[in-house]
Amino acid sequence: MRIPVRFELNGHAVEVEVAPDRTLLDLLRDTMGETGTKEGCREGECGACTVVVDGRAVNSCLFPAPEIDGTRVLTIEGLSCDHGRLSRVQQAFLDASGTQCGFCTPGMVMTAVAFLAENPAPMDTEIREALTGNLCRCTGYVQIVEAIQLAARRSRDPQA
Amino acid sequence: MRYSYHRPASLDEASDMAAALPNARFIQGGTDLMVRIGQGRERPGHLISLRRIGELTTIDANREIRIGAGATLSDTLAHPDIRRRLPALAQSLAALGSRQVRNMGTIGGNLCNASPAADTAPPLLVYDARVEIRNGRAIRCLPLAEFLLGPGKTALQAGEILVAIVVPDPPEGTGSAFIRRGRVTMDLAIASVAASVRLNGGASIAIRVAAGAVAPTPRRLTAAEAVATPTDDWSRAAIAAREQIEPITDLRASAEYRRHLTGILVRRALTMAAAASGQWSIDR
Numbered sequence: 001m002r003i004p005v006r007f008e009l010n011g012h013a014v015e016v017e018v019a020p021d022r023t024l025l026d027l028l029r030d031t032m033g034e035t036g037t038k039e040g041c042r043e044g045e046c047g048a049c050t051v052v053v054d055g056r057a058v059n060s061c062l063f064p065a066p067e068i069d070g071t072r073v074l075t076i077e078g079l080s081c082d083h084g085r086l087s088r089v090q091q092a093f094l095d096a097s098g099t100q101c102g103f104c105t106p107g108m109v110m111t112a113v114a115f116l117a118e119n120p121a122p123m124d125t126e127i128r129e130a131l132t133g134n135l136c137r138c139t140g141y142v143q144i145v146e147a148i149q150l151a152a153r154r155s156r157d158p159q160a
Numbered sequence: 161m162r163y164s165y166h167r168p169a170s171l172d173e174a175s176d177m178a179a180a181l182p183n184a185r186f187i188q189g190g191t192d193l194m195v196r197i198g199q200g201r202e203r204p205g206h207l208i209s210l211r212r213i214g215e216l217t218t219i220d221a222n223r224e225i226r227i228g229a230g231a232t233l234s235d236t237l238a239h240p241d242i243r244r245r246l247p248a249l250a251q252s253l254a255a256l257g258s259r260q261v262r263n264m265g266t267i268g269g270n271l272c273n274a275s276p277a278a279d280t281a282p283p284l285l286v287y288d289a290r291v292e293i294r295n296g297r298a299i300r301c302l303p304l305a306e307f308l309l310g311p312g313k314t315a316l317q318a319g320e321i322l323v324a325i326v327v328p329d330p331p332e333g334t335g336s337a338f339i340r341r342g343r344v345t346m347d348l349a350i351a352s353v354a355a356s357v358r359l360n361g362g363a364s365i366a367i368r369v370a371a372g373a374v375a376p377t378p379r380r381l382t383a384a385e386a387v388a389t390p391t392d393d394w395s396r397a398a399i400a401a402r403e404q405i406e407p408i409t410d411l412r413a414s415a416e417y418r419r420h421l422t423g424i425l426v427r428r429a430l431t432m433a434a435a436a437s438g439q440w441s442i443d444r
Contacts, residue, residue, distance in 0.1 A: 003165060020164045021165070023194070043199075044191055044194075044258075044260065044261055047258065058260050058264050059260045059264065061194075062195065064190055067209065114259075115259070132259065132345050132346055133260045
């Protein structure tokens with residue numbers, strides 16, 4: 001049994017069939033070939049697989065693929081589609097050295113994108129709270145928090 | 161293919177499916193069930209998703225507060241009436257998991273998963289919540305304390321669906337608070353305590369205490385309630401609480417530490433609840 005789903009992926013309408021026991025993470029990586037979204041723990045602990053569904057950050061590893069029907073999905077691939085230019089949050093991660101090995105970065109960026117849409121002028125403590133579900137094993141999070149602050153400042157003042 | 165997936169549009173349809181399909185499980189947010197399936201600890205033949213059933217996600221705040229079992233933890237936390245009238249519940253939701261988990265997970269799922277450490281359970285016990293259960297076409301209600309039976313075990317019979325959690329409005333002058341301690345934020349609680357206090361000058365009128373992660377189910381600590389008084393800094397309540405729990409030793413903490421911690425959390429939660437009631441100050 002395969003289940004037809006229709007959804008919007010990074011602004012484009014998608015119509016595919018999914019196996020009932022697959023997750024959104026499987027759908028993105030294996031069916032759509034969009035491998036920017038990473039698989040870490042597959043238990044909803046590490047946040048490497050974070051994508052934004054209908055404006056909210058979710059763990060795609062726990063999201064049943066059939067539930068994606070009728071939703072709007074934003075992944076890391078959807079951020080920089082503007083002729084290869086990085087989005088504000090991505091550029092801030094680069095400029096603030098908010099990345100080391102890079103494996104957690106797509107999830108961190110997606111969490112930050114959803115969070116900043118809700119809270120465009122956050123305090124550091126709020127950023128740290130927002131990142132509870134995203135593990136980075138390289139860094140001490142300081143530069144990641146700085147990157148998100150930088151993105152927030154630039155959204156208010158593009159020269160920052 | 162490990163299981164097939166069904167998306168009924170109504171409670172009637174969901175009930176009928178559960179009756180007809182062998183080895184079926186209901187799924188809501190999936191933040192617990194999908195993990196257990198992934199680990200091979202659970203092998204359902206069919207998942208019946210309740211996510212398309214709109215009536216499960218509504219939150220009505222009238223004389224009582226009725227929270228649809230399918231309301232996400234995020235939506236419940238964001239609801240202004242819940243923040244204002246049930247602050248201990250809001251505090252437990254803010255402490256639960258990550259944003260990603262709160263965006264998917266539901267309040268009904270947190271209760272149906274029946275973890276001894278379920279964060280929303282102690283405050284809901286303190287608020288005398290009851291649950292509404294759909295059995296075929298009939299509805300039955302239970303006090304939450306009778307719904308939670310043991311680790312992973314609830315009063316739900318095969319095919320029954322938890323549809324709502326109903327919380328009476330706390331009387332004017334009630335203060336409440338929730339505290340949890342875990343190794344790290346994302347981990348399950350080592351111990352958690354919710355308390356509510358209504359005082360009349362320094363004399364207590366109504367006191368409720370409940371704890372999580374220190375017994376087979378989250379439970380009301382009635383012995384602590386019976387002796388709780390602000391005049392001894394809640395000392396007797398803390399001592400009674402330590403005697404009324406049945407903590408275990410596991411990878412998170414020893415039973416001895418959980419017992420010690422529970423006494424401290426009971427005292428702090430009562431102090432915070434009394435302060436929140438506006439009738440008593442912390443540094444009197």
